[in-house]
Amino acid sequence: MTDRPEPDDTALDPAAMMALLTKQQQSVHYQQAAFVWLIELAWGIAWGVGFLILWLIDGAKPAFSIPLPTAAVTFALLVAAAIVVSIVLGVRSSKGVRPSAASAFQGTVYGATWSVSMVGVWLFASGLQFNGMSGDLVAIFYPVAYVMMTGILFLFSAALYRAKLMIYLGSWIVLIAVVSPFFGYPNHYLFLAIAGGGALLVMSIVVARYTAGLRRKAAGHV
Amino acid sequence: MSELDPVIHAQARLRIVSALATLDADEAITFPRLQELLDMTAGNLSTHLRKLEDAGYVGVSKTHEARTPVTYLALTRSGRRAFEDYTEALRDLLGGTS
Helix, strand or coil, X not given: CCCCCCHHHCCCCHHHHHHHHHHHHHHHHHHHHCCHHHHHHHHHHHHHHHHHHHHCCCCCCCCCCCCHHHHHHXXXXXXXXXXXXXXXXXXXXXCCEECCHHHHHHHHHHHHHHHHHHHHHHHHHHHHHHCCCCHHHHHHHHHHHHHHHHHHHHHHHHXXXXXXXXXXXXXXXXXXXXXXXXXXXXXXXXXXXXXXXHHHHHHHHHHHHHHHHHHHHHCCCC | CCCCCCCCCCHHHHHHHHHHHCCCCCXXXXXXXXXXXXXXXXXXXXXXXXXXXXXXXXXXXXEEECCEEEEEEEEXXXXXXXXXXXXXXXHHHCCCCC
């Protein structure tokens, strides 16, 4: 084996080496974050379209109405699709990386917290129904509780992953959750579609622009 | 302190070390994923990784996942320190204060 230097075995001047270092790290960050905007987009569509469909059960009567079972199943399918997109893309972005014991623990507990919270909200609602909560109130309680839970978990993720954008998104989502009941049934669904779905779509654009910026900065050396 | 570490001071190895430095301490990455992130050929990556491993800057651990052999790579403690020193030396050369 000869020791003939290959082209990339040589060094450039210090400024070019510093630029190479910076661009390489930006390239890695871009490649790992390239899918995040799609997750936000999936949730923006799920909430935007999903809550709009729930609103259409009674919101546009008598001109138009979607039967309750159809609306409920469509909403559930949209949310399920967003969950699948989140899991698939989330796994893909961390592909090939073996987490440290600490971050594996954080990830597992965070993931489990979503499941525990969702089941907890459902059981809490069941308990309230057992104690006489009416159907009208159920239609207020479920969306508000789930949206508020999502906002709180976004804030939790901001702390866990030092993601400052999630502080704004999480706070906004908690705020719209607690404001929405004051619009009354069924307009609280319309409010959540616009203010919740809309916020996620805006976040998707913000994240897409950020990652596109990283890609542009990182371009040119590979 | 403006001596540039010759092990890191080559384009390919600087790119490898910079990419590995984005991982948290105790994290590791598979060879194919690193190759994909760097867009390098397997042969080229292996050659430079060997030099980094010989210098004690990169640790290689081999394991099995679902009966498939997997090679994980990560900066060692001294590799991370060497990268920090190299970055500082570059900044010194470029007239930085830190």
